[in-house]
Amino acid sequence: xxxxxxxxxxxxxxxxxxxxxxxxxxxxxxxxxxxxxxxxxxxxxxxxxxxxxxxxxxxxxxxxxxxxxxxxxxxxxxxxxxxxxxxxxxxxxxxxxxxxxxxxxxxxxxxxxxxxxxxxxxxxxxxxxxxxxxxxxxxxxxxxxxxxxxxxxxxxxxxxxxxxxxxxxxxxxxxxxxxxxxxxxxx
Amino acid sequence: xxxxxxxxxxxxxxxxxxxxxxxxxxxxxxxxxxxxxxxxxxxxxxxxxxxxxxxxxxxxxxxxxxxxxxxxxxxxxxxxxxxxxxxxxxxxxxxxxxxxxxxxxxxxxxxxxxxxxxxxxxxxxxxxxxxxxxxxxxxxxxxxxxxxxxxxxxxxxxxxxxxxxxxxxxxxxxxxxxxxxxxxxxxxxxxxxxxxxxxxxxxxxxxxxxxxxxxxxxxxxxxxxxxxxxxxxxxxxxxxxxxxxxxxxxxxx
Numbered sequence: 001x002x003x004x005x006x007x008x009x010x011x012x013x014x015x016x017x018x019x020x021x022x023x024x025x026x027x028x029x030x031x032x033x034x035x036x037x038x039x040x041x042x043x044x045x046x047x048x049x050x051x052x053x054x055x056x057x058x059x060x061x062x063x064x065x066x067x068x069x070x071x072x073x074x075x076x077x078x079x080x081x082x083x084x085x086x087x088x089x090x091x092x093x094x095x096x097x098x099x100x101x102x103x104x105x106x107x108x109x110x111x112x113x114x115x116x117x118x119x120x121x122x123x124x125x126x127x128x129x130x131x132x133x134x135x136x137x138x139x140x141x142x143x144x145x146x147x148x149x150x151x152x153x154x155x156x157x158x159x160x161x162x163x164x165x166x167x168x169x170x171x172x173x174x175x176x177x178x179x180x181x182x183x184x185x186x187x
Numbered sequence: 188x189x190x191x192x193x194x195x196x197x198x199x200x201x202x203x204x205x206x207x208x209x210x211x212x213x214x215x216x217x218x219x220x221x222x223x224x225x226x227x228x229x230x231x232x233x234x235x236x237x238x239x240x241x242x243x244x245x246x247x248x249x250x251x252x253x254x255x256x257x258x259x260x261x262x263x264x265x266x267x268x269x270x271x272x273x274x275x276x277x278x279x280x281x282x283x284x285x286x287x288x289x290x291x292x293x294x295x296x297x298x299x300x301x302x303x304x305x306x307x308x309x310x311x312x313x314x315x316x317x318x319x320x321x322x323x324x325x326x327x328x329x330x331x332x333x334x335x336x337x338x339x340x341x342x343x344x345x346x347x348x349x350x351x352x353x354x355x356x357x358x359x360x361x362x363x364x365x366x367x368x369x370x371x372x373x374x375x376x377x378x379x380x381x382x383x384x385x386x387x388x389x390x391x392x393x394x395x396x397x398x399x400x401x402x403x404x405x406x407x408x409x410x411x412x413x414x415x416x417x418x419x420x421x422x423x424x425x426x427x428x429x430x431x432x433x434x435x436x437x438x439x440x
């Protein structure tokens with residue numbers, strides 16, 4: 001299970017991108033079915049989302065699994081004896097207990113997603129204004145000799161966003177360090 | 188409500204944790220499940236609550252067969268050894284949780300929920316701390332909040348898993364006396380698990396002595412002390428409280 005969760009870490013993002021094309025592309029396994037139903041995944045937004053989710057998935061999982069294991073299930077059991085069903089237990093008890101860990105994971109995901117190049121590069125198709133992401137845009141601009149300065153401008157923007165994310169991460173660690181320490185110990 | 192357990196069986200991997208348990212508890216009784224670690228007493232308590240699936244047998248709440256009922260449907264008040272309070276909720280929100288989780292049709296209005304919560308806090312002698320959070324309370328206070336939370340749903344039966352296990356000796360004694368008084372005031376059928384024979388003998392109307400997944404004897408404390416049925420009971424009761432190999436070991440059979 002853990003091996004499976006860590007798979008996106010060990011596989012090159014370009015390869016995961018290729019796999020998505022293989023699955024959902026026009027010649028892919030699900031390609032004919034998808035085109036029949038007029039659903040576009042590869043070279044469209046769903047493809048980018050899918051590829052990014054796959055690549056960043058371990059960040060959230062790795063944050064949350066140790067945290068939830070450390071917290072155990074007693075509070076959930078208490079909620080059940082008090083009459084709360086599964087959904088309400090999750091919403092009122094589990095969720096508040098993991099919220100900072102979850103947010104932290106999402107933040108790491110976000111950092112990774114912003115910089116993700118390989119997988120997205122393969123599935124997006126680089127359609128400017130539609131399926132472009134910042135890193136892809138930097139690459140596109142940089143390969144055009146006339147647009148060097150624009151490439152650096154976009155890069156700066158990306159770096160700035162990265163910096164903001166880092167600040168948020170540090171703030172979280174400072175504010176909710178105890179809670180996050182629980183997962184640091186076991187990770 | 189009276190509680191009956193019939194031929195209850197439970198296995199962990201091929202090992203019997205509970206072996207054909209039969210037990211009848213009258214309405215309003217205060218019962219202690221006493222035994223060493225691994226005797227099955229916590230498993231039996233959790234089975235009655237519906238927190239532990241069973242392999243065979245039946246559990247009756249009064250005339251109702253509760254064997255197939257879910258934890259939520261059984262409406263038991265359960266108090267965990269380590270309190271299991273909701274950390275992110277105030278004391279009052281903890282106590283009123285059960286009322287707030289009711290379906291809209293049976294849920295009292297907000298003001299009424301608040302009033303009942305404060306009333307329960309008075310009952311457990313914790314006035315004035317309604318807005319505090321669990322981590323600001325002492326162990327004894329937390330345990331009383333947990334008890335108030337369990338009482339809020341007007342439980343069919345009150346189940347306490349090593350309720351004083353995590354407290355120091357002095358607080359433990361105080362709470363013991365207090366729990367007896369509370370039981371006599373409220374009259375809920377109450378079952379508590381303990382490995383401390385002094386606690387069981389002091390507090391309970393009847394003591395259920397368990398060993399290796401079976402019941403050795405069910406009797407009043409006086410009868411158990413005078414006429415232990417088996418050598419195990421005799422030996423276990425002889426032991427002084429706080430014996431090195433018994434104290435503080437959380438039991439989970």
